[in-house]
Amino acid sequence: MPSYLADAYDVIVVGAGPAGSVAARRAAEQGFSTLMIEKRQEIGAPVRCAEAVGAEVTREYLDQDERWINAHIDFYDIVNSKGDFVRVPPTEHTWVVDRKVFDLELAHRARRSGAQVLTSTTAVGLLREETQVTGVKIRALDGSRDVKARLVIAADGTESQVARWAGLKTVPPMGDYYSGVQYLVGNLKGKLKPNVCEYHVGMDMAPGGYVWVFPKGEDVANVGLVMTADKSAEISPREYLDRFVRAKYGSPGIMSVVVGGIPATGALKRMVTDGLMTVGDAAHQADPLTAGGINLGMFGADMAMQVGAKAIRDGDVSAGRLQEYEHMWQDRFGKQHAALLQVRKMLSSMNQETLIGLIETASTLPIAEMSPAQVLVTLLKSHPRLLIEARTLITTGLILK
Ligand SMILES: Cc1cc2nc3c(=O)[nH]c(=O)nc-3n(C[C@H](O)[C@H](O)[C@H](O)COP(=O)(O)OP(=O)(O)OC[C@H]3O[C@@H](n4cnc5c(N)ncnc54)[C@H](O)[C@@H]3O)c2cc1C
Numbered sequence: 090m091p092s093y094l095a096d097a098y099d100v101i102v103v104g105a106g107p108a109g110s111v112a113a114r115r116a117a118e119q120g121f122s123t124l125m126i127e128k129r130q131e132i133g134a135p136v137r138c139a140e141a142v143g144a145e146v147t148r149e150y151l152d153q154d155e156r157w158i159n160a161h162i163d164f165y166d167i168v169n170s171k172g173d174f175v176r177v178p179p180t181e182h183t184w185v186v187d188r189k190v191f192d193l194e195l196a197h198r199a200r201r202s203g204a205q206v207l208t209s210t211t212a213v214g215l216l217r218e219e220t221q222v223t224g225v226k227i228r229a230l231d232g233s234r235d236v237k238a239r240l241v242i243a244a245d246g247t248e249s250q251v252a253r254w255a256g257l258k259t260v261p262p263m264g265d266y267y268s269g270v271q272y273l274v275g276n277l278k279g280k281l282k283p284n285v286c287e288y289h290v291g292m293d294m295a296p297g298g299y300v301w302v303f304p305k306g307e308d309v310a311n312v313g314l315v316m317t318a319d320k321s322a323e324i325s326p327r328e329y330l331d332r333f334v335r336a337k338y339g340s341p342g343i344m345s346v347v348v349g350g351i352p353a354t355g356a357l358k359r360m361v362t363d364g365l366m367t368v369g370d371a372a373h374q375a376d377p378l379t380a381g382g383i384n385l386g387m388f389g390a391d392m393a394m395q396v397g398a399k400a401i402r403d404g405d406v407s408a409g410r411l412q413e414y415e416h417m418w419q420d421r422f423g424k425q426h427a428a429l430l431q432v433r434k435m436l437s438s439m440n441q442e443t444l445i446g447l448i449e450t451a452s453t454l455p456i457a458e459m460s461p462a463q464v465l466v467t468l469l470k471s472h473p474r475l476l477i478e479a480r481t482l483i484t485t486g487l488i489l490k
Contacts, residue, residue: 091229093207097237098124099401101225102204102244103212103251105132108369108386109244110195111150115394116242117203121401124236125196125204126227128211133192137349138383139271139303139311141286142191144182146384150195150391157190159305163284169448170291177456183286185303185311215241215254215365221407222255222364240397240406241365244390247350249371255362261373263319265354265430267298267380270326271313272334275342278308289333290436291444296320297437300333309344315351315380317437351380353433355426356389356418361411366393374418378429385422392417446472 100116102109105127113125141162144153162183168174200206209230216224216235224237243251252259287302294300298316305311314330327348334341352373360372368374368390375382396414400406436444450471456464 091227091232091234093205094124094227094229094234094236095122097224098122098205099239100124100242100397101126101236101238101240102242103225104128104244104246104369104371105192105196105199105206105208106244106246106369106386107192107195107383108371108374108390109242110192110199110390111387112242112244112368112390112394113199113204113206114195114202115391116398117199119394119398121398123199123204124238125199125206126210126212126225127196127206127208130209131189132196132206132208133189135345135347136188137269137271137347138188139301139313140186140188140191140305141183141303141381142186142383143180144184146181146387147184150387151191151198154194157187157194158184159187160185160303161284162286162303164286166282166285166287167448167451168287168289169445170289170293171445171449173445173449173452174287175448175451175454175456176285179286185286185305187305212245212251215251220363222362239364239401242390242393242397243365243367243371244369244386245371247352247370249367251365252357252367252371255365255367257357257359257362257367259352259357259371259373261352261354264297264317265352265377266318267315267351267353268318268321268326268348269313269315269351269380270330270346270348271311272330272343273305273309273345274312274334274338275309275344277310277338277341280338281307281310283307290448292441294333295326295329300330312338313347317353318350320437351375351382353377353380353430355430356422358415360393360415360418361408363408364406366397366411366414368393374422376429377426378433388421389418392421443472 099121100123102113102125116123166174211228212225213228214226245251281304289300295314295316297320300314303311355377356374360367369386374385374389400410
């Protein structure tokens with residue numbers, strides 16, 4: 090029986106990704122005894138991510154440090170299969186980070202705030218009293234132990250078992266699940282656009298998704314692809330990625346391969362149950378269009394612990410009390426993510442020629458000097474067929490304005 094584990098904690102966080110570390114830190118900062126467990130032997134590895142984060146949001150949780158910043162990004166290029174591209178500034182300055190260092194640093198922040206952090210330590214079940222989750226069954230290298238908690242945070246990522254054990258519905262439809270594959274590609278000197286993240290779109294490149302090229306240095310980049318699982322049956326994401334890499338770079342050095350899935354649905358409707366809250370990918374909080382989930386998971390964890398802390402203090406961690414977190418999330422991101430989901434669906438069903446034409450037209454516009462509404466009107470004038478799908482675009486333009 091692992092003696093370094095106490096019998097009970099105020100808060101147990103399962104999973105030491107960005108969401109878990111922020112939840113553990115916020116819990117510890119408020120004086121709660123906190124345990125964060127991670128099943129892997131090393132936090133942050135292996136990396137299953139293209140590693141792009143917003144600088145502004147990230148600074149709320151970590152001091153900027155070049156040790157984990159590989160590239161500073163000033164622009165995004167949206168590219169069609171003919172090579173036309175629209176250059177847009179990101180909503181905030183973006184960094185491509187080294188997640189091995191980034192995730193570890195976030196975990197250190199949790200530890201420095203007083204959380205106990207353990208790796209090679211896995212949640213294998215939940216403790217319950219009737220409907221109430223009361224703790225976690227934990228397996229460590231040197232034995233297993235049932236550990237009580239007043240509140241359990243499921244931060245165990247996209248394949249969250251903890252949320253499922255708690256009875257939450259976590260399986261998205263195939264059309265709302267991104268399958269991803271990524272190469273760390275080297276030998277790219279002269280072939281990358283410095284300070285630019287590239288997004289390549291088109292049914293011929295990544296049906297229902299996109300290909301990204303995120304530079305990590307002058308000759309190295311994360312080159313990856315997501316496509317919705319319902320479109321992966323005939324040609325696999327990996328085959329599509331190989332085609333892209335061959336066509337664009339010939340035979341570069343592929344230094345690592347990662348695969349992973351991301352629910353692209355918007356957050357779960359039910360993110361809590363009695364004594365348990367889900368955060369990050371476990372709660373499907375990633376952006377339903379881009380699948381970016383690092384910053385959103387950190388936000389989610391922060392919100393969860395604002396509500397969770399009050400609930401623990403009041404001695405009421407019932408689902409009814411914890412639902413305030415679901416309302417906070419919906420108020421902040423509900424409409425925006427519903428609109429982004431619609432845009433994804435519209436783009437994935439868009440005729441290939443329309444999409445190519447749209448980017449071709451947009452590539453000629455001085456986008457930086459135009460409002461979203463002006464861009465929309467110009468695109469609609471040039472592509473009247475788009476009118477059928479315009480309602481979604483206009484609504485989204487208004488919501489995101
Ligand atoms: C190919 C790909 C590219 C991506 N690119 C980007 C990007 O560029 N930018 C971006 O913002 N997002 C990106 N994402 C999404 C991003 O990686 C996730 O949204 C983010 O990691 C979510 O953080 P998290 O803390 O919720 O979960 P995770 O980072 O997945 O952490 C969950 C942790 O829980 C641990 N765990 C699981 N089960 C247990 C258990 N039973 N007991 C103990 N520990 C457990 C896991 O080992 C893991 O370390 C990408 C995803 C993929 C697959």
